[in-house]
Amino acid sequence: xxxxxxxxxxxxxxxxxxxxxxxxxxxxxxxxxxxxxxxxxxxxxxxxxxxxxxxxxxxxxxxxxxxxxxxxxxxxxxxxxxxxxxxxxxxxxxxxxxxxxxxxxxxxxxxxxxxxxxxxxxxxxxxxxxxxxxxxxxxxxxxxxxxxxxxxxxxxxxxxxxxxxxxxxxxxxxxxxxxxxxxxxxxxxxxxxxxxxxxxxxxxxxxxxxxxxxxxxxxxxxxxxxxxxxxxxxxxxxxxxxxxxxxxxxxxxxxxxxxxxxxxxxxxxxxxxxxxxxxxxxxxxxxxxxxxxxxxxxxxxxxxxxxxxxxxxxxxxxxxxxxxxxxxxxxxxxxxxxxxxxxxxxxxxxxxxxxxxxxxxxxxxxxxxxxxxxxxxxxxxxxxxxxxxxxxxxxxxxxxxxxxxxxxxxxxxxxxxxxxxxxxxxxxxxxxxxxxxxxxxxxxxxxxxxxxxxxxxxxxxxxxxxxxxxxxxxxxxxxxxxxxxxxxxxxxxxxxxxxxxxxxxxxxxxxxxxxxxxxxxxxxxxxxxxxxxxxxxxxxxxxxxxxxxxxxxxxxxxxxxxxxxxxxxxxxxxxxxxxxxxxxxxxxxxxxxxxxxxxxxxxxxxxxxxxxxxxxxxxxxxxxxxxxxxxxxxxxxxxxxxxxxxxxxxxxxxxxxxxxxxxxxxxxxxxxxxx
Numbered sequence: 001x002x003x004x005x006x007x008x009x010x011x012x013x014x015x016x017x018x019x020x021x022x023x024x025x026x027x028x029x030x031x032x033x034x035x036x037x038x039x040x041x042x043x044x045x046x047x048x049x050x051x052x053x054x055x056x057x058x059x060x061x062x063x064x065x066x067x068x069x070x071x072x073x074x075x076x077x078x079x080x081x082x083x084x085x086x087x088x089x090x091x092x093x094x095x096x097x098x099x100x101x102x103x104x105x106x107x108x109x110x111x112x113x114x115x116x117x118x119x120x121x122x123x124x125x126x127x128x129x130x131x132x133x134x135x136x137x138x139x140x141x142x143x144x145x146x147x148x149x150x151x152x153x154x155x156x157x158x159x160x161x162x163x164x165x166x167x168x169x170x171x172x173x174x175x176x177x178x179x180x181x182x183x184x185x186x187x188x189x190x191x192x193x194x195x196x197x198x199x200x201x202x203x204x205x206x207x208x209x210x211x212x213x214x215x216x217x218x219x220x221x222x223x224x225x226x227x228x229x230x231x232x233x234x235x236x237x238x239x240x241x242x243x244x245x246x247x248x249x250x251x252x253x254x255x256x257x258x259x260x261x262x263x264x265x266x267x268x269x270x271x272x273x274x275x276x277x278x279x280x281x282x283x284x285x286x287x288x289x290x291x292x293x294x295x296x297x298x299x300x301x302x303x304x305x306x307x308x309x310x311x312x313x314x315x316x317x318x319x320x321x322x323x324x325x326x327x328x329x330x331x332x333x334x335x336x337x338x339x340x341x342x343x344x345x346x347x348x349x350x351x352x353x354x355x356x357x358x359x360x361x362x363x364x365x366x367x368x369x370x371x372x373x374x375x376x377x378x379x380x381x382x383x384x385x386x387x388x389x390x391x392x393x394x395x396x397x398x399x400x401x402x403x404x405x406x407x408x409x410x411x412x413x414x415x416x417x418x419x420x421x422x423x424x425x426x427x428x429x430x431x432x433x434x435x436x437x438x439x440x441x442x443x444x445x446x447x448x449x450x451x452x453x454x455x456x457x458x459x460x461x462x463x464x465x466x467x468x469x470x471x472x473x474x475x476x477x478x479x480x481x482x483x484x485x486x487x488x489x490x491x492x493x494x495x496x497x498x499x500x501x502x503x504x505x506x507x508x509x510x511x512x513x514x515x516x517x518x519x520x521x522x523x524x525x526x527x528x529x530x531x532x533x534x535x536x537x538x539x540x541x542x543x544x545x546x547x548x549x550x551x552x553x554x555x556x557x558x559x560x561x562x563x564x565x566x567x568x569x570x571x572x573x574x575x576x577x578x579x580x581x582x583x584x585x586x587x588x589x590x591x592x593x594x595x596x597x598x599x600x601x602x603x604x605x606x607x608x609x610x611x612x613x614x615x616x617x618x619x620x621x622x623x624x625x626x627x628x629x630x631x632x633x634x635x636x637x638x639x640x641x642x643x644x645x646x647x648x649x650x651x652x653x654x655x656x657x658x659x660x661x662x663x664x665x666x667x668x669x670x671x672x673x674x675x
Contacts, residue, residue: 037615038601048662051652052642055614065620068342070335073619073638079470082363082486086348086468089362100358103430104351107442111317111347111435118319122211124436125318128152128310129211132303138294139263141302146270150444154309155179156230156294157262157287159271161450163477164280165247168529169458171450172249173273174280177290179230181223181312183334186631188224188231192562193627196334200224203329207311208304210321219304226297226305233289237632238568240283243476243524243531248284255279259287261295272451316346317435336622350435354442356466357423360485363468364418368485373417375495376488376510379502379587380414380481383510386587387579390675396546401539404526408517408534411527413460413480417488418467421459472509474516477529481513500597500605503588504612511587512580515675519572519579520547543674550574550648550672557640560623563630570636577636577645579675581613585651606655614642648672 042057053060065072090108094101110116122129128151135141145155156179164172180188182200187193205220213219240246255264259281268274281287294302311318315326324340331337340346352359391397391405428445430438453459460478465471467485470492474481487493493506516522523543526534535543551567554574558564567574588609597605617638621629626637636644646652647664648671658665 040615040618041611046662047656048658048664050643050663051610051614051646051656052617052639055611055642056618059618060620063620065622067338068340068345070331070337070625071619071621074616075470075619078486078489078492082468082470083345083348085363085367086352086359087344089359089366090348090351100355100425101362103425103428104355104358106432107351107354107430107435107438108347109432110430110438111350112343113432113435114320114343116433117317117435120434120436121319122311122322124434124440125152125211125310125314128314129213129307132306132310135299135303138299138302139266141299141306142263143266143270144306146267146273149271149447151440152310152314154306154313155267156290157267159273161454163458163529165243165477165525165529165531166249168477171454171456171458172278172280173276173454174282176282177230177234177286179290180227180234181309182227183628184237184632185231185234188228190631193631197224199329199333203325204308206325207308207315207322210325211307211311213304213307219301220308222298222301223305223308226293226301229293230290233286233293235283235286236569237634238566238571241521241569241572241634243521245284246282247531248281249278250281251278252276255281258284259291261288261291272448273454276454314436314439317350317439334624334628336624350439352466352468354430354438354445355425355428356468357419357463358425360418360467361422364485368417368467368489372485372488372493376416376483376493376506377414379493379507380416380510382587382591383507383514383583384409384412386583386590387511387514387675390583390586394675396542396673397539398536401535404534405518408479408527409514411479412514412517413478415463415480415482417483417485419461419463421461472513474513474522475529476517476522476525477531479517479525479527479529481510481516483510483513498600498608499591500588500608501612503584503591504609505616507584507587508577508580508613508616510580511583512576514583515576515579516572518675519575520544521572546672546674547571547575550578550674553648553672554636554640554644557636557644559626559630559637559639563627565630565636565640570634573635573641574644575674577641578648578672581645581649582675584613585609585649604655606651610646610652610655614646617642 037059040059041055042053042061045054045057047054063072069076090104092105094105096102131144132141135144144153145157146159147153148155149159157175158178160174160176161171162174164170181204182188182197187196187200201220201224204223205216208216208219250258252264252268265274268276311322312326315322327340331340388406388409391402391409394402397405425445427448428441430441458478463482464475465473465482465484469484470486472481472483472487487509488506493502495502517525523535524531524533526532533540551571551574554565554567554570556564585606588605592605600608603611619638621637629635629637635641643664647666650668650671652658660667
C-alpha cells in the first residue's frame with residue numbers, strides 16, 4: 001500500500017454548468033467578469049459571520065443532490081465529465097493492435113452483461129464459500145485470509161506492500177488491523193450509531209441467506225458480536241495517524257511470539273509471502289487483542305463471518321439480488337443515496353479500478369494538452385518559492401530546523417498529468433465471460449505484481465492515482481506531490497481566468513499538498529522520504545502546541561448535536577488547508593510584481609482570491625454520509641475547511657473588514673500560525 005497522507009481537496013473557483021438548472025435558477029452558476037459565480041453567493045450573510053454561506057449560500061440553498069449521489073459539488077461535475085469521456089473510450093471498438101484496449105473493452109462488456117450475471121447467480125463465489133466450509137480449523141481460515149488481496153476472501157489482519165518508511169528506497173510488507181464491516185469502530189461502540197448497527201446485523205443475515213449459509217439469523221448475531229469485540233480492540237483513526245507508533249518491524253518468528261493465537265505462517269504462505277523476512281506491524285498493541293478474539297471465537301462464527309464478507313465484497317459483480325441488497329444498506333442506509341448509479345457508471349469505475357493506467361493512457365492522449373502540464377509546472381514553482389519564504393519568516397522555528405525544512409522542500413518531487421512510465425498489463429487475463437472472474441483477475445494481477453517486485457528497488461516513477469482521477473495527493477515516503485490530468489483543466493485551472501481565481505483555487509490545492517510534507521505526519525519524514533526526527537525538541541514542541549490549538553478549534557464545530565469534528569483525526573488536513581491557503585496568497589501577491597491588483601466587479605484582488613477559495617469547496621452531502629465521514633474521514637466537512645481556515649488568516653480579515661463581534665472573529669493572539 002502507498003503511504004499517502006491525503007487526497008487533496010477537489011477544487012474549482014470558476015463557474016460550471018449544472019444539469020437540470022433552468023435559466024435564472026440560482027442553482028446554476030453564471031460566469032462573471034472573472035469567472036466567478038455571483039448568483040451562487042448570498043450577500044445577505046456577512047462574510048465575517050459565515051464565509052462559506054456568503055460565498056455559496058445561493059447555490060447551496062437551491063441545489064439538489066442527484067438521486068444517484070450522496071454528495072454533490074464542483075468536483076463531482078468535473079468527475080462526471082471525466083467519467084463520460086472514459087465511457088466513450090471503453091465502449092468504442094478496440095484497436096486490434098492494442099491488447100490493453102481489447103482487455104479494457106472486454107472487462108467493460110463483462111460488467112455490462114447483467115443477464116449473464118443473473119444466470120451465474122452465486123456461482124462465482126461458490127469456490128470461496130466451499131473453501132470456508134471445508135476449513136478444519138483456524139489455521140485453515142488464516143491461510144484463506146492470506147488470499148484476501150487476490151480474491152474475495154476477507155481478513156481480520158490486512159496485508160499490503162509499500163515503501164519502507166525507514167528505508168524508502170525498498171519495499172516492505174505491512175499488516176494492519178481489519179475485520180470490520182461497518183465504516184468505523186464508532187459504529188459498533190457509539191450510541192448514536194446503534195440503529196445503523198442493528199440494520200447491519202439484518203444485512204449480514206440477508207447476505208448469508210443469499211449465499212445459502214446455514215442459520216443466517218443466529219450467525220448474523222454471532223458475526224456482529226465478533227466484530228464488536230474487534231472494534232473494542234481496534235485503534236482509533238487518530239491513533240493510526242502517528243507514523244512513529246505504526247512502524248513496528250518484526251520477523252515472522254517475532255510476530256508469532258508477540259501475537260499468538262493466529263497462525264501467521266499459514267497466513268503469509270497463503271499470500272505468497274512465505275519467504276518474507278520482515279513485516280511491519282501497524283497497530284501493534286491492538287494485534288494481540290484481535291488475535292485473542294480470533295483464537296477464542298467459535299469456529300462456526302468465524303466461518304459465518306468469512307462467508308458474509310465474501311458475499312459482501314463480491315456483491316457488485318454478482319446478480320442483482322446481491323448487488324441491490326448491498327446498495328440498500330451501504331448506499332442508501334449508510335450514505336443516504338437514493339438510487340443506485342446507472343450500470344455504465346459502475347462499469348467505468350470497475351475498469352478504472354482494474355486497468356486504470358491503460359484507460360489513462362488513452363485519456364491523456366485525447367484530453368490533456370502538453371501546454372497545460374507546462375503551465376502547472378510553472379505555478380508549482382511559484383508556490384514552492386512562496387513556501388520557502390514563509391519558512392524564512394517563521395518566528396517559532398530555529399535556524400537549524402529551518403535549514404532542514406528548506407532541504408526537504410528542495411527535494412520535493414512534482415508529478416503532473418500522467419506517469420512517465422505506463423503500467424504493463426501483459427500478465428493480466430480478462431474476458432467478457434464474467435465480471436466476477438475479471439474482478440478476481442484484477443486483484444490477483446495487482447497483488448502478484450507487488451509480490452514479484454518485493455525485493456526490487458522502489459519504483460519512484462509509479463503513481464497511486466490514474467490520470468482520469470479528479471484529485472491529488474502527497475506521498476511522504478517519496479516526498480512528492482501528484483496532480484492527475486483530470487484536475488488540471490477548466491474549470492479547475494484556466495490560464496485565461498483572473499489570476500486571483502487560479503491562485504485561490506488550484507493554487508491553494510498545490511499549496512495544500514506541499515504543506516502535507518510539513519503537517520503533523522509529513523513533518524516526521526525527511527527529504528528522502530525517511531521516517532526520522534529532523535526537528536530540534538523546542539521547535540517540535542512549539543509545532544505540537546500550535547497544532548493542538550487548531551485541533552481545539554475544530555473540536556468545537558458540531559454539524560450535529562451529537563457529533564462534532566474530531567480535531568485530532570483531521571489535524572493533517574486542517575494544517576494543510578491553512579498552510580496551502582497562506583502559501584497561495586503569498587504566491588498571488590508575488591505574481592503582481594509590486595503592482596496593485598485590478599478591481600473587477602467591485603471586488604479587490606484579495607477578495608476575489610478568498611471567494612474563489614470558498615467557492616472551490618462548494619459541496620453538499622447527505623446527512624447519513626456526513627455522519628459517516630465525521631468518524632471515518634481525515635478531512636473536515638467543507639464548511640469548516642472554509643470558515644475554520646480563513647478565520648486564522650490575517651489577510652482575510654483585511655480583505656473583508658472583519659471586526660470584533662463577527663461570528664468567525666478571532667483575536668490576533670487566538671489565530672493559529674504554523675506555516
